[in-house]
Amino acid sequence: MSLLPRTFRSLLGALGALGVLLWLGCHGADTAPVVHSTQPRHDAVRLVVLHTGDWHGYAFASQGKRGRFGGVVAAAAAVRRERRALGDRVLVLDAGDLLSGPPAVGLRDERGIEGAPFVRLWQMVGWDAVELGNHEFDAGRDNLEALIGILEPTVLCANLVTATAEPGAAPLPRTGAIPGTVRWTVLRRGGVRVAILGLITSELPSIVARKPLEGLATLPAIAAARRLMPALERISDVQLVLSHCGIEEDREIARAVPGIEAILGGHSHTTLRRAEVVNGVPILHAGPHGRHMGRLELVVAGTGDDRHVVRWDWQLLDLPRTPEIEADTPPALLEAERALRRRVEALEREVVGRLPQRLTRAYYTDSPLGGAVCEALRAATHADVALVNSGGLRSDLGPGPVTVADLVTAFPFGNAVVRAAVRGDELRRIIAHNLRVLEHREHGMLQASGYQVRYRVGPAGAIEILSIRIGDRPLDPAARYVVASSDYVFTSQPHKYLGTTLAPVVGSGLTVREAVQAAIERGRFAPPAAARHVRVGAPARAPAAATR
Template sequence: MGKPNQSANFLRKAGIFLFILSFSFVSSGWAQKHIRILNWNDFHAKNMAIRKKDKKGSYSSGGAALLEGAILHFQQDSIPIVKVNAGDDFQGTPISTISRGASQIRLLNLVHPDVFTIGNHEFDYGSYRLDSLLHRAHFNVISANLYNTDTGKLFAKPYQILQIGGVKIGFIGLMLPDLPGVVLSKNIKNIKVLDEKRTVEKYVYLLADSVDLFVVVSHMGIEYDRKLAAANNAIDVIIGGHSHTVMKKPEVVNGVLIFQAGSYGRFLGKLDIWVDTQRDTIVRYRGKLMSLTSRNFTPDKKVQAAVDSLELIVGKNLDRKIAELKTNWIRRRNGESNIGNWIADAFREYTGADVAFQNSGGIRKNLYKGPVTKRDFWEVTPFSNTILTFKATGEELLAIIENSVSGKHGMQQISGMKVFYNPNAPENHKVTKLLVDGKTVNTKKEYSVATLNFVFDKFVKNYRLIPENRPVKKFNKLDRDVLIEMAQKQKILFSRIEHRYKKVKD
């Protein structure tokens, strides 16, 4: 059974299993099996290694070939290994966008995770496209709480049982509950997310007599993982993703190990566990993150050849310099950023709108002073969102800004406005003053608003700040194309923090 008996559970909760003897057999004769989980998550199509330099010289970091090289390195050990990918392999570089995810399936088939759970960005090209791509997958894909309303069945297998080094492990896949809040509505119109806690309870009960351990492969983020562990200690391990959390070592919550390996292929998680297969419990563990660099591992030639062939599809045109950046552009999710200011200003200038919004979570890459290429903008805004405008009253603008400063969804990057707010004030009463073009907002007046189709979708369907029947003007232009043209026009790029959001005291 996956659920430990009372005495073993007590040991886990007390946190003292770190110090239990590490011999293959202890005096009572319990069988201990040593296995290793190699995990990664939120790769975001960072297939190519990045060249870096420090005092010791230059080296490569990340990329699919180094990931495979690290896996092959550990497979030379005698310790049985299971490879686990916690989702969001899609989206983030031009090749993923151009191939609509096919590039990542091709590379995943080479790296071949033993278990892969679906992330929210796997739906960026639509649920039907994802379903088609998964038919090409030569690896186990699981997600227990994604329900397909078209078929009346789960979108993927809910679980996978694997025997690794004599240990039977039940892997259960999970998607974050707020999937509709982070994906375009049209991309998941046939997808419903089931309650994650009840889902896990169901499969733990179903598989309890069939496995030694339960491992949840979660694309929910660290906070949801902690809540799940607190609610169900029949789980042994949670391998996580979505929040891009760099965990140098596993965290223990309610006797459950939680581990996540950052993002973008910078790290590979290595979790060694010793399992008592008679009592179905972990008696010892050791986990750490391994930096994926050429100083630590040798890139795999077969995977590198596949990456190179995919990049030929992209072409060298994307690496041509189009502008010079004079200051570092650094993203901020919960505050104004200089890159966000520049992007929002570009949207407002392109459309001629009074104000503009760019969601902070849609800015995916920092840029550093020096040459800027088309590829940079493909990677800064990789989602192929389109530009649109709509009319909003001053009262509706206030509601959008209240939502922005609430801390729930990340601040909107803004243009044409200045916000004064008290972060300690009650919800929906934090904004003390809103200026549009330097004047106090008129709650009855209509203003033109520029933003992305994704952001408008959230304003309407998730946050319910704008009525569903609000007319929009659609521009036949992707966000990155607007930014590329603006950069080419300006040639010298510079923007700074202008305190467009200003905190005020109680």
């Protein structure tokens, strides 16, 4: 276990940070190793922890200015290199979000498990443990449990509990709340016992559909870590947190939970060029989509129960895909990659229509793609108004041919199109709620079509609605309007996006992707000509790109 006092570890963190500044002053490299050390000892063991996160199905190499890089084959090459050099003194970890991305991760296997073809390729890298990400829930609970059943690495998640579990401070059992998961694992590498605690974002209930979380509750990550870390310190020499919480929550964990040697994180898609040290704890994020891999080197000294980390280095590794790597890759891995690529290429050849211009996304303002999607939902349901969450649009579309692969990438979630009848006064409250979200940037706004609202913001930030028009007429508070959206907005997260609940909500038999495809095939996929949210008396905000 780590026996360094917290004050000493904090001092070492400060010295390590000073070392970084001096190193960079001499070398000026973005991905320079960060060094945190005391005097090495003769009984020291050197371990390497490789880590990634947020793959989102990016299985294949991308073409960059300096050649091809990233993807499963390149990641596997980095792992082979370290294991050839260090043998069993290497750990390979992933911080979650394997699903929801390009077409490769939307494919199903012969059992109908979404994401399984990608996961089978991905796990040929040789992972030791993976933390659940929020997007693992996107295809439903049954699909998630089926995926866990085929995953070879240990699947972690400490802060999901059964909804009836005692929320107190008693130790949590090792077995996780979802079948096939555990809260932590202890792996022995080079004779050193390394504990890995898995944590998922505390915001899970507000970003995942309701049904996959039925029967589960999400403990705050800090609370779960505090309950588990003392026991892990007793049974291990090194304690790592594998986090799908995002860098902001990782910082809070580092400040609040003693005993952690390092936090290996994901969820926020943060690419750190240098380690961030908070309260003496390195926070390490290697970025999304399999483009990079983090390399944490630990030197552990001592014997028996008196073992502790005396030095750590961290680098952000590039993952090149060179001819030399190709030649060194096992044939079975290359064939598995080719088989997955062939299935993706079939989707890329299936053209559904053409777009004359690029339709882009935004998170906090009206976007061309958001408006076009809402118009497609209105047409599919004969609705007066349509709303869609900005985060549900995952890539831009056009210009030129649009393929099935493009639609799977842009709309990976399979959300159903639904509608509800809403009184005018209630619709006004929903629009006002969306304006507050837009102005205060609480989360991604609802994209809209079918209405235009004009408003102003007072000196104290109060929002005053000046007018709302539904189509070409003023909103009638007593009238009933048909409003279309996705089941995610109307039934899973209504309070977040609408500020209220709607009933009854009626299905359409279509998914958002199918409604969009139908509009593109008809040549009728375009945003409204006019802005939907017009702020009066101040310049409009600059568009912000959609994030995770």
